[in-house]
Amino acid sequence: MTLWYRVLICIAVPFVFIYLWLRGRKAPAYRQHWRQRLALQSFPMQARDGILIHCVSVGETIAARGFIERILQQYPQLPVTLTSMTPTARSLAQQLFGERVFHAYLPLDTAGAMRRFFNKLVPRLVIILETELWPNLLRTADHQQIPVLVVNARLSERSAKSYQKYAWLIGPIWQHISWIAAQTEPSQQRFINLGMPAxxxxxxxxxxxxxxxxxxxxxxxQQWRTQLQRPVVVAASTHEGEDEQILDAFAQLLTQQPDCLLILVPRHPERFQTVTQLAQRQFKVVTRSSQQQVTAQHQVLVGDTMGELLLWYQVADVAFVGGSLIERGGHNPLEPVATSTAVVSGPHVFNFAEIFSRLEAVGAVKLVTHAEALAQAWQQLIAQPQLREQMVAAASAEFARDQGATAVMLTDVEAHLPPSTSLVRTLTMMQRLSPKPGLEYWYDAQALPDFNSEFFSADYWAQQNKVKGSATGRATAWFIEHGEQGMLLRHYYRGGLVGKLNKDRFKREPIETSRAMAEFSLLLKLRELGLPVPQPLAAKFERAPGWGYRADILVAIIPGAKDVFQRLQQASLTAPEWYRLGAAIKQLHQQQVYHSDLNCHNLMLDNAGKAWIVDFDKCEFRQPGEWQQANLERLLRSFNKEIKKAEAAGSVFHWQQARDWPLLLAGYQQDQEDPAVTETSA
Structure with a gap:
């Protein structure tokens, strides 16, 4: 992405809103949800850390329906958010999937809007349908280490030339894409020619x-056909400039088939009324939205609703696929092929040239250039049902071998997002409680079915004699006994010089990225990855009077675990224990997890000798780099710091760098198997 692009997209923003306002005169939905166009809305907590699927418009949404259904089945533990650019696609997504997915507009592709959008949603995977590629979206996802998959991708020769022509403006976008699942070999080669790695x-x-x-x-x-008992033709996804030709063709058809019904389906909702009025000048018209029954007197049914095109294709004997009598490029004919409906089209089909070429080669489509030819094609196919059946059979046979794209694209998704086990707890399974503005709790109702806000009060637990101990560091953390669930209650405090002036207030930020909520979310994800970290139970955000916020977290106690600092005050660690500590840190680094405060207080060993890592405040995922070595050096300094403090105090701390540190590094480097390490204490 270039500086020119960033400047121009910002300049374009006011004009986009002017366009939306003007288009809203005919389609009021374009004047709604403007905050989403700049990612200024909030997302529910349960929408975070899931899968983002972008279907720019109605066509992509319909094409992806089966694919999205499979995603929902395969990843029930993850939220799915569908984004679009048009109100019609948004409305269709809500009709098809309802509350099973979250819906939003994809924001305009400014750097700020995309950054806000990704910070609020934090998806773990982005799936883009076809080729809706926005430079700032791709750059932001790459910066946040979020894989981007482009599936069902098609790239026409005309589009490829446009990408080449404006490469100086959009920059090297292909390096930000993780995988492209192309529809055809020509599309695949065009992507490679543009710079996508083969x-x-x-x-x-x-x-x-x-x-x-x-x-x-x-x-x-079938109910419609039984009720109508008459020939039916459908003109689907029609555009301005061809409706008049279609109605003229239908008038000619009525001279031969006076009982025929035309189902006329305009492409854009804002044209529903205009097309209805146009048809009413010549014919007896009924609209689908009126819910009136179609009688023998009606000649035209205007399909002025969303999401019913497949129904109209299934009802009709013959389908005309619109956008093709004008130089619009046509629409996908595979929908009427799927409903076993004979296909007629205009000549302008460059958007789907390969599919129409295959249909034409096997005699499965009739191409017409004007109204009279359309009327003749309709008349011929209505009068010759055997010809219709031959065309339908030829189309079905031609594309039968192409089925299976959904299954193979799911394998691509699995390569970047393996399915989780049923034991995994994810953010979408958590509960949110907000008793008043500025106060919010997140909690796991499975682990804490009796949760209430008092759980974050040490006094509350003390009154019940449930406080069983404490840990001191920067401040006190409390060990709580609660049924079978032992808990650690930790309040967030400021450190260093700032902490002397400001004990526990943090600069205001979105609740989702605040200290406790960020650590709660991260721990869920780390446990999903199988890392040895404690289970998060609940988190609290509370806006402080005047300025900032305060935060608390509850995590499960690891049974029988002691931190390494305590263990070394009592005795030396065995070689296998050092090895396991190093191996646990390596696990963390292999998953690109940066621990901001790796020290001997945050490493633990349980009774079985398993190593654990705790305290993930201000931790995050990072690209591999020098920070991994810096993590180890910080840990080494913490051991040496504690031995110096012990020597100064005349106490014991069983640490020797020359003896112990190589054992930990052996586990980190995994240059020997754990069982081979001898059980010797130094």
Whole structure:
């Protein structure tokens, strides 16, 4: 991404909102949810740390329906957020998936908006349908180490030339993409020619070949056909400039088939009323939105609702695929192919040239250039049901071998996001409680079914004689007995010189990224990765009077565990114990987890000798780098600091760098197996 792009996209923002306002005169939905266009909205806690799927418009949403359903089935423990750019796609997503997914507009591609969007949603995977590539989106995802998959990707020759022409503006975007699942070999080669590494793009087919018409939809369509008992043609996804030609063709068809019904479905909702009025000048019209029954007197049904196009294809004997009598480029004919409907189209189909070429090669489509030819094609196919059946059979046979794209694209998702076990707890499973503005609790109701706000008060537990000990560091943390669930209650304090002036207030920030909530979220994710860290139970955010906020966290106590500092006050560690400590740190680093305060107080060993790592305040995922070595050096300094303090105090601390540190490094470097380490104390 170049400086020119960043400047121009910011300049374009006011004009985008002017466009939305003007378009909103005909389609009021364009004037809604403007805050989302700049990522100024809030997301529920349960939407964070999931899968983001971007379907720019209606076509991509319909194509991805089966794929999204499989994602929801395969990752029930993760939230799925669908984004779009148009109100129609947003409305369709809500119809298809309801409350099973979260919905939002993808913000405009400014650096600030994308940064806010990703900071609020923190997705673990981004899936983009087809080729909706925005430089700031890709750069932000890459910066936050979030894989980006482009699936069902198609790149026409015309689009490839546009990417080449404006490469000076958008910059090297291809390096930010993790994987591209291309529809066809020509698309694959175009992506490679533009700079996508050849080992990160493969041909996976087209999701629309996997259309499965539900039994419920088939039954509904059969009811319509039984009720109508007349020939039906559908003109689908029509645009301004071709509706007049379609209505003219239908008028000619009525001279041969006077009982025929035309189902006219405009592409854009803001044209519903205009097209209805246009049809009413010549014909007896009924609209779908009126919920009136279609009678024998009605000649035209205007499909002015969303999400029912497959139904109209299933009802019709013949389908005309719009956007093709004008130079719009046409729409995907695979939907009527899936409903076993004969296909007619105009000549302008460059958006789907490869699919139409295959249909034409096997005689499965009729291409027409004007209204009279369209009327003739309709008449021929209505009069010759055997010809319709031949075209439908030829189309079905041609694309039968292309099915299976959904399954293979799911394997691509699994390569970047392996399925979790049923024991995993994720953020979407947590509960949120907000008794008043500025006060919020997150908690795991499975672990704490009786949770209440008093759980964060040490006095509350003391009154019940449930405080069983404390740990001192920067401040006191309390060990709480609660049924079978032992807990550690920790309040967040400031350190260093600042802490002498400001004990426990932190600069105001979004609740989701505040200290306790950030650590709570991170611990869930680390446990999902199988890392040896404690289970988070609850977190608290409370806005402080005047300025800042305060925070607390509850985590599960690791049974029988003591920190290494305590252990070394009593005795030396065995060689296997040092090895396991090093191996645990290596696990952390292999998953690119940066620990901001790795010291001997935050390393623990339980009764079985298993190593644990605790206290993940201000920790995060990072790209591999020098910080990993710095983590080890910080840990070494903490051991040497404690031995000096012990010597000064005349106490004992069983640490010898020359003896113990190489054993820990052996575990970190994994240059020998744990069982081979001898059980000797130094």
């Amino acid at each position: 080992d990160k793009v493969a041909v996976r087919g087209n999701l629309k070949f996997d259309f499965q018409i539900s039994e419920a939809l088939q039954q509904q369509a």
